[in-house]
Amino acid sequence: MNAKEWVSWGTSQLEEQQINDAPLDAWYLFEFVTSMSRIDFLLDGDKEIKEEQGKRYEQLIKKRKEHIPLQHLTGVQEFMGYEFFVNENVLIPRQDTETVIEEVLKTAPSGEKML
Template sequence: WHIDAWLLLEYVTSMERAEYFLKKSCNVPEETVQRYFNLISLRASHIPLQHITGRQEFMGLEFIVSPDVLVPRQDTETLAEYVLPLVKGKHVLDMCTGSGCLAISLIKLGNPALCKAADISKKALAVAIENARTNNASAEFIHSDMFCSVSGSFDIIVSNPPYIKTEIIDTLMPEVKEHEPSIALDGGPDGLKFYRIISSEAKNYLKEGGIVAVETGYDQGKQV
């Protein structure tokens, strides 16, 4: 909460924390003060910080976020960092793209020859398309229930699919279970529903020698 309070202060004043420590005093307009406390109230009601600011940094890039997509997380940066050295000049598919953070980061930092990104949610795709525009990244976004509307073959398929067990979702912190899309969280009774689809279908879309790289839950690695 302390960190979020600082981040919201930086957000409403457009001043970094270091500036506050360098200044002996700082006159802040009353309307800014009131806005700050209004945002603190929103955060105290468990609305995610990123939904309040509408932004989240991922791989050094800034992404628009909304309740229609998962907030980009550091766990997914680990997947991006693993795949980045492999994508130059390659054909890449990002399955379950959500905000587009993974696909766009690979485009901007890895220079693939082609990148397609698919999601079942039209609302999520709208966010991803806007993120591609603001980051000047060229990708083909596809409205698709997993591989149903995907065509072509790829050197690399990456995915951060829904992987939380259905029964676990109600135990998650309010910021997640109440404010992030359940369709992007719910991986079925055992959390493995979408990994089964990927493992079954990916071979039909991979070039010879191609790879699949996915994010998993902390206890799912061996099962996946």
């Protein structure tokens, strides 16, 4: 299958399991497996994907269908401009927490550190 077909397949698989943001998760897993940028995907979506990449993508989609968090599958989560390595033993940093931290930092006296 080509890149577009794989992402379409992944999206439909995740939608069947009512995974929130199925198209986005399917894309992130595809990007993780193939290292194909969004621009390359848009320009060259008919490119055939290597068999081993397809198998790995299928495995990750299957795990995501079991509601395993995307971040646990990729092993990374961006937070406050930094990339953190995550696994099933840690809490996944969330956007809501980032927003709270930004608001707290606004109240801190200028030039002082919180910790």
